[in-house]
Amino acid sequence: MTTQEPKPVEEMSFEEAMGELERVVGQLERGDVPLDQSIALYERGAALKKRCEAKLREAEEKVAAITLDADGAPVGTKPADGL
Known part of the structure; x- marks a missing residue:
């Protein structure tokens, strides 16, 4: 049985990184x-975060x-707190 190298963090989607981060934290x-x-x-967990x-x-x-009008003004939305 061969050990597969983990996928490089910089190639991961958000969902992949979050899932692996959860596994790392659990370990x-x-x-x-x-x-x-x-x-x-x-170290891997820090990179995933x-x-x-x-x-x-x-x-x-x-x-x-997406939420800006043609003049660049916000269209009735504001950024979520903490993002």
Whole structure:
């Protein structure tokens, strides 16, 4: 059985990154992995978190662009708090 390399974080969709981040957090919370593997998981988790944040920012920018009128003025919407 061959071990498949994990998909590069920068190629993941938001959903893929979030799903893997949840798995990483679960492994770290269980505490049943060796220290060196925990460090690697933490680093991957940080990269996954960064990817999720970037994808959310992209989505927010797209929504903002869609909600502008021809003059660039907002059309009855405002950004969600915390995004």
